[in-house]
Amino acid sequence: MxxxxxxxxxxxxxxxxxxxxxxxxxxxxxxxxxxxxxxxxxxxxxxxxxxxxxxxxSRRAGDRFAVGIDIGRRHLRVLACTPARQILGERVRPLPVGHLAEDTIACASTMLDELLVEADLDRADIIGCGVGIPGPIDERTGQIAHGVILPEWVGLPLEDHLTTQLGLPVHVENDANLGAIAEIWWGEHGVSDLEERSGGENLVFVKIGSGIGAGLVMGGRLHRGHIGITGELGHVGVTEYGPVCRCGSRGCLETVASVSTMLDLMRPGDAGPEPTIDDLIRLAHAGDPATLRIVEDAGLAIGRVLGGVANLLGPRMIVLGGPVIPLGDLLVDSVKRGLARWSSPVVAGATDIVMSSLDGRAEALGACAQVLHEASDESWTPRRATRVPVAHR
Amino acid sequence: MxxxxxxxxxxxxxxxxxxxxxxxxxxxxxxxxxxxxxxxxxxxxxxxxxxxxxxxxSRRAGDRFAVGIDIGRRHLRVLACTPARQILGERVRPLPVGHLAEDTIACASTMLDELLVEADLDRADIIGCGVGIPGPIDERTGQIAHGVILPEWVGLPLEDHLTTQLGLPVHVENDANLGAIAEIWWGEHGVSDLEERSGGENLVFVKIGSGIGAGLVMGGRLHRGHIGITGELGHVGVTEYGPVCRCGSRGCLETVASVSTMLDLMRPGDAGPEPTIDDLIRLAHAGDPATLRIVEDAGLAIGRVLGGVANLLGPRMIVLGGPVIPLGDLLVDSVKRGLARWSSPVVAGATDIVMSSLDGRAEALGACAQVLHEASDESWTPRRATRVPVAHR
The missing domain is CATH 1.10.10.10 (Winged helix-like DNA-binding domain superfamily/Winged helix DNA-binding domain)
Known part of the structure; x- marks a missing residue:
């Protein structure tokens, strides 16, 4: 036991x-x-x-642990976790839009110090630190590739910066990739008999926030592609003469279905105060027709792109995550309808779509999992996981 | 040497x-x-x-070899190949549209016998037989999943049928998957430094024929997905109220860009004799404006879907194959333009698109490669291949 x-x-x-x-x-x-x-x-x-x-x-003095830092466009999360998957402490803070790397890294450093004090942890017991970034990292340069979400961060040698500032070994990774790792390591999805025979899990984690990106676990391995840039779902085109996107393309999924777009749509003509994601979630659950339509249209568009993903990759499980998690079935149902409409029937029938059960912690937990995996000889892919609730204190 | x-x-x-x-x-x-x-x-x-x-x-008496059979909607190819990648013999025959499995398997058996006689080969030296099928194979049942291209073949326990009829150990595989294996094993693409560090080749093989399907090699491995159905590019939607597709969806890529669609478009109002792929290739190279427009529109639509694929998977190389190979740059150029228009600029800049150099043999060669691979302990993924021309006699 x-x-x-x-x-x-x-x-x-x-x-x-x-x-x-x-x-x-x-x-x-x-x-x-x-x-x-x-x-x-x-x-x-x-x-x-x-x-x-x-x-x-029970934690004993001297037990070692990993630190996971999740840097979002509007939030910062720091979390400590043992190899036995026990969360020792966690701190979350909002970030101003357009935050600068220097300020945010300093803030993460302070939050980590606070967390260590609060949870009575020793800095010397930190195994390493994983950091999730909401942008693609070009492996040719080690820098954030193109600043769709964090334009202020483009071109930074981030791993060096963080290692110096935090005084810890740091591994930087795209946040959606970390989410996918977390869903395998912590999630409730297990592995099917077919997958066990043919190499491992096939899971797509889709982070729906200010941007939309995916992490791909295929045959039990995280797919990194040729230059480390994968899962750029937000820039798949869905409408030929739609809005111009910051990426340089046009009619991208992000221009019709990101959280930013949904919030913009809640203010026709830019009138009234700027709504927040909390407003969106509250109004949707209250049954406000316009808000429900906005959520439904975003879900159908995301489902359409995921229909193409399912046709291409044949995943068993697609997990949705990010700040939209509290929308629950209000979003998941329309994503399912979109996928069914835009994929082969046999593929649609074999693909499950669920909301993440990790409650917004997927990216930070994945960052910890990656550090813990690298420190051990184990695969981060458990064979046939039993259903495990996420614990936090 | x-x-x-x-x-x-x-x-x-x-x-x-x-x-x-x-x-x-x-x-x-x-x-x-x-x-x-x-x-x-x-x-x-x-x-x-x-x-x-x-x-x-030199081949010596008693050298063993693999047999590759490529079953298309309109052709049948049988090929014999040694572990040293030497093609010992090959036969190709056209097939009538709507051919029945029984007839085609009997025909393949006859062609194999003819090939053995012609090339002075001994049936006892056959290591095994790989068979490519232009349809997805559902690993849950081992049967062709849904008959977009070969409706007459749906639901057959194909491997059993073929093993009995040919009297050989048979391995059945989706033809686009075999094409991807062949491009790695025989093609001229090698592996980049980045890929060598991160697990292997990232190559997508796209077969453009009566249907459109892809084989995915990611991190040096063929991706098989959850139920063995992947690369269903032909059924990614590109136009919302487009033609209804045989798969049950609507506006699929196949309805605007397959070879069948291109040939249909060459006969406005169904007038005149039924054109063939040879007519299409001849007229395109002769500069016929309508034919060039048909090829360009198909290429742009294929490029659009491949833009999504590139955003998602970050491949280094996309190889186009199938009966469209002789169109060469007339098709490749518009596919490139479509991809550039419908993917992130950083992704488009890192993705190469080329026509297959394997001259229509990719599927049959991949079928041989798979048999030879299973018979040896080697990976079918060569490390850092030198450029090797395809030999045939």
Missing amino acids: VRALRDHGPSTQADLSRGTGLSAATVSNLVRLLLSEGVVETETTTSSGRRAVLVSL | VRALRDHGPSTQADLSRGTGLSAATVSNLVRLLLSEGVVETETTTSSGRRAVLVSL
Whole structure:
């Protein structure tokens, strides 16, 4: 059972019973024993809407951990996580649009210090630091390639900057790629029999935020392409004479379906105060017809492009993430309809679409997973994962 | 040098000099020596438009070989090839549209017998037989999934049928996948430094025939997806209220850019005799304005969809194949323009598009390569291939 907790992270007693094949009573007795010996800790949580006991391995002084930093266009998240998938601490802060790299890196450094104090962690126990960036990184130069989301960051030798500023070994990665890694490492998707025979998971993680990008896990491996730029879904054209896009093309998916576009559409004629993503989510759930139409049209357009992705790659699972997560089925349903309309019926029938269950942490968790994977000999692809709830404190 | 010939197949003396680092004079002397001992054979060929001497390993009695069968909608090709990449014999025959599986398999069996007699080969030396099919194969059932191109073949347990009829171990594969394997194994594309560091080739092979499908080699591996159905480019939607497609969707790429569509467009109002692909190629090269427009529009539409593919996968090389090969730059140029228009500029700039140099043999050669690969322990992905011309006799 200790092994199950180490492999899958904090789990409910019910999950431990399912995962180990032990009876609920045996698991309960074992947990009581391990609790008395200080090996595990428990806390009350909810699972499928019911009260449950979440069991996790106790942290001991000197246990090492990874740091994941998720830099968005409007937010910054810093998170610490053990190899046993236990989240030790987390801090999130909003960022001003157009933030400069220097300021943001300094802010991340401060947040990390605060987190270490708050969670009583030792800087010397940090294994390494993964950083997610909402832009493609050109492997020929190691720089952010073209500044669709962070124009102020284009051309920076980011890994060097961060390593110097944080005083830690840093690995920089596209945020959607990290999301895909997190969905494999932490998510609830497992691997099918067919996939197990043919090489591993086929999962696409789509981050829908100010931009739209995808991370591709194919045959159990993250696909990096020729120059490290992949999953540029936001710049797939969907309308021939649509708006000109910052990328230099026209009618790109981002010009009709990104969060920025949705927010712009909520202010016809630029009148009234600037709406936020929270307004969008609130109004959509309240049933506001215009907001629902905006969400539906974005979903249909995203689904149309994902129809092409599914035709091309045959994924088993497409996971949607980013700040749109609270829209839930209001968005997922129209993405499904779009995909069904714009892909081969046999392909549409074999592709699942779900909202990420990682609650906006996918990118930071993926950053940790990558550091932990590189520090170990294990693959970050677990074989046949049991369903594991995401734990956080 | 014998090793170079075994690894890369028949090569010109100039290629052998480049590949082995030996001087032209040394290569020439070695070839003369090996020729006198019967180890190699030579024949005159042209390379880059100049006369050259093509050197190949001599076949000895008892040398084993693979058989590749390429079943198209309108043609059947049977080819025999040694592990040293030497083509021992080849037969091609046209097929009637709507051919039945039973007839075609019987025909392939006859053609193989003829080929064995003609090239003085022993059936007992066949290692195995690869068969390419112009349709997606559902790995859940082993059957052709949905009959866009060969409706008469849907639902057949093809591998069983072929194994029984041919009396050989048979491996059935989607033809575009085989084309991609052939371009890696036989083509002139090699692998870049970046790719060598990050896992291998990133190549997309696009077969443009009665249907349009792609084979994807990503990070040096053929991508098979969740249920074995990938690269369904022909069914990516390009026009919302376009023609209804046989797949059940609408406005698919195939409805505007396949060879069948191009031929239909050559007969406005269905008047006149039914044109053939040879007519299309002849008229295009003669500069017929309507034919050039048909080819250009097809190329732009294919390029548009490939723009999305490039955005998603970041391939280094896209190779076009199928019966359109003789159109050459008349088609490639408009595909390039379509891709540049419908992809991120940084992606477009990093993606090469070329016509296949394998002269319509890609599918059958890939079928052989797969058999030879499975029979050996080697990867079918050569590290850093030297440029090797395709030899045939």
